[in-house]
Amino acid sequence: MRVEHVRAKANWMRRRLLRMIVDAGQGHPGGDLSATDIVASLYFDTLRIDPLSPNAPGRDRFVLSKGHCTGALYTALAGAGFFPEADLDTYLKPNSRLNGHPNRTYLPGVETNTGPLGHGLPVAVGIAVAGQIDAAGYRVFVVTGDGELQEGSMWEAAMFAGHRGLGNLTVIVDRNRLQQGARTEDTNALEPLVDKWRAFGWDVFEIDGHDVAALLTAFDDAALPRSRPRVLIANTVKGQGVSFMRDQASWHHGVPSAAQYAQAIAELEAEQAK
């Protein structure tokens, strides 16, 4: 039941974010679609958040470290009730609250402004340290890109999280293996990625980032108390859900034509009908 609920939301997010990108004439569909199942699992099952009280001190935190994937974030926030769904129609338009990268001073539910890579994890580590000092019960979840792990600040933060034993922190690496221009392993190789995180003091798990049941189980397993930070290397496909976008670097910030959009929606509706 939980799984079906999340899968339906994820399908809706995919259709809705593609419409946003087509309407706006720009966006980052490839990375939005690789992260959608992860973000949907968090927002529509795991996170203890209240859109009526978005700054409640005890809330779970979600930080989108790969801040360019606003399609996934904004549809999740709208779907969870943080702002009206109609606001999605303003995406990237003049004076919209829905900037190309998330801004907490514009939108409730955004914890910190991201966009330049390498910022979200250090901030999330700080939130987790505050929770550790206060013995607060909240958890902190972060979605990072895999290419983002080429930023040095990510490893500064990873090292410190391991040192502090931040058991309230869960990082999900959206391991779609593509960065903006090419494969991660052809650009600046990340592997052996499991070993890297383990060496920094983290509990490491590999997971299928499109298997909602597996994601929910992994998030459940991260329940407190824990004494070490946990990272899920979520193997994903850039452009997941739309056949012609799958695993193509060109869809990092491509925009579908009208015909491509119609095909994408048809494919997603067929998937939903199953």
Add this chain to the structure above:
Amino acid sequence: MSAAAPAAGLHDCREAYVRAIAELAAEDDRIVAVVNDSVGSSKLGAFRDRFPTRLINVGIAEQNMVGVGAGLANGGKIPFVSGAACFLTARAMEQIKVDCAYSQANVKLCGISSGVAYGELGATHHSIEDIAWLRAIDKLTIIVPSDPWETAAAIKAAAAWDGPVFLRISRMPVPDIARTAGAAFVIGRAETLRSGDDVAIVATGTLVHRAIAAAEALAAEGVSARVINMATVAPIDTDALAAAAATGAIVTAEEGLATGGLGGAVAEYCARNHPVPMQMIGFPGFLPTGSADWLMENFGLTAHGIAAAARDVIARKR
């Protein structure tokens, strides 16, 4: 780096800074300190001993330090993120811009040993660009205290202020500035330390006491110099600048780049509103080897240098 104790009557403002933070921390458990292995250079050893869980040492990692500060603010803390000004600002500039200013996180950034305090260690360790860099960032308050009293008052005002603040803390020995009874530090409000109408000296930080000495020397020559302590460089007090411009001649003085910092801010105001002859006392760029005192003396960051600049701008008045 060890440093000799300041001479009699002079103070290292780090002492006032740590006392103020400890006093705040004793009253408010949201106060935490975040450092980059700089417990010693920030003089936070006693704070760590008294509040062990509230001293967060991220190690030598400035980007993470500032990001962690922003996260602590998200978690309800009031973090004082402290490190050598040269590394805190330059190394973590994007974190200051994005995580603190753009996000409007309630982070207090304390640039320790700012300016040329590190003297002979050279341009890598000087922080003379920081005011110019940070002044370009929107919605970031910048405070440059002049003496121990103002340092402590600024720390407390920053803690009570909701939003990101950069405090430029000096280790250059300074005397106590003479103030009228009841003087209060208010963020964004300049302090007129001496009235005068032939020229205005707008100074900040370690140049404030030198500006007063310059005004006293000028007074002996019959020149009436107004002295303004512009402790808050951003947002700048435009009322005080209007009064300064009304004298018809301005000298700015700061322990930093002559252009781009306080001097730049005052010049921008005057060019737009009330052009007057100006001189800017400060450093020109990368500096030669020398002690902090020698650098200040050699580049005219002295009462003598300020007074000479004042005579120059007065001569250029129409």
